[in-house]
Amino acid sequence: MFILLMGPLVNLALWAVAGVLTPMVPAGDMRAIVEAFAYMNLFLAVMNLAPMMPLDGGRLFHLFLQTVLPDGLVYRTAGGVGLIISILWVPFLYLAMLRVGVLVLFLPSVALHWRMLQGRAAD
Known part of the structure; x- marks a missing residue:
């Protein structure tokens, strides 16, 4: 589990360092x-x-989910939540591009989450 947290934690650490350094950098480019580096790392951590x-x-x-649900419901629940977020992901990316100017080219697999919702393995 610790390895899974490393990506977001590194992004949050880079965001914090850039946030501390920002006032020390003279105004300009x-x-x-x-x-931008700070905001991008915060966005990546949340995403x-x-x-x-x-x-x-x-x-x-x-x-x-493995700690709170029976084995039969873990894939289905994770698949259902992932499917909903995967479907909502495209409008979110469009709004992020319009609002913040960030273009993210990651599209989650709707088919993978559909298989998970049906109770089949994710991998």
């Missing part, structure tokens, strides 16, 4: 780059924790 496969958040969600 370099400051804008440091601010990576989305509870859908194959992101770290999907694997963490699956591990959490």
